[in-house]
Amino acid sequence: MLVLTFRIGEYVYGLEAGTVVEVVPPTVCKELPRSPDYVKGLFNYRGKVTPVVDLSMLATDVPCASRMSTRIILIDLADLDSGEERGEQFLGLLAENITETLKVADSDFEESGLEIPDAPWLGRVVRGNDCMLQLLKPQRLLSDDLRKVLFPKDDSGQAQG
Template sequence: MNENNQYLTFSLAEEIFALDISSVREVLELASITRIPRTPPYMRGVINLRGHAVPVLELRRKFGMPPVSDTVNTCIIIVEVEMGGDTTIIGTLVDSVREVFEMGQDTIEAPPRMGTAIKSDFIRGMGRQGEHFVIILDVNRIFSAEELAEVSATAPAPVGATAPEEARA
C-alpha cells in the first residue's frame, strides 16, 4: 500500500527542509520575541501565543548555520514535540515557509551519511520536490530531552495564569 504523507516545506539558507504536517500546529509571521537571559544560543526567546509563553528556537543556530538578519519572509513554525511522554509546544524560527506537499512513503530515501549541514540523527529521510532535494526532519529528534527540559524550564508561566485552587483559599 502506497501511503502519502503531507509535509510542510521551509528553507534555511539554500536548503529545503520538511516537517510532517501532523507535528505542525500553525505557521506565524515573525512576532515580537522576548529574549530570556542565560539560555542556549539557539533559543531566541519566547512569544505570547494566545496567552501562553511559547519558546522560540532558531533552527539555523541549532544546525550550526551562520545567523542572518530576520526578513519579511522569516516565520515561526509552531510544532508539537514529544518529551518524556508529554507533548511540548515550541516555535521554530525559519528563513521562509514554502508549501505543503504530499510525498509517498516509498519515494523517501534513507538519510545520507554525510554532506548535509546537520547531523543525520535529525533526518527522517530525503525526498524530492521537483528538481530539489528535501531534507525531511524528525521534529522529535532535533532537540534532546535535556535541551527541551532546559527550554521548558526557561519559559515563564502562561500570561494571565492564576494560582492553584489551594493557594486561593
C-alpha cells in the first residue's frame, strides 16, 4: 500500500494514501478564538469551510515551521466511516516535509504495542532502512467533543440516521 510520509519534529510519520483526498499548499487560515492550540483555524477548500489541525502542535506542542514543503493534507472524515458519502467532512492536517510517498507491504507493519491515552491516533509502525515510520489513525485525531464542535451538522444527521 502507498503511504504519504511527513515529519513531526525529527521523526517520520505516514498516512495511508487511500485516506488522503488531496495535498494543497498552505494558505491563510482564519483563527478560531478559544479553540485548542492545535486547531490552526478555518480555510476555504474548493468553496467549503474546512478546519485545519496542526499535527506538529498536536503531537509536540511546537507549531510547524513555515517552509515550502509544509503543506496541508486533506482527508475526508466521512470517508473513514462506512456508509457515508465522500466529500462531506473535510479536515486539513498541516505537517512538515510532505514531499514523498512510500510503497510499503501491508505485512511489514507491526503493532507498536503501546496505547497512549493522550495520543490515541498513533497507529502501526514499520521499520525502514535508517528510520521508523508510524502510521496515524486519522479517525482518532479529533476527540469526540471537538468533533462535535467542528462538525455539528453531521452529528445531528447521525442522530437522525
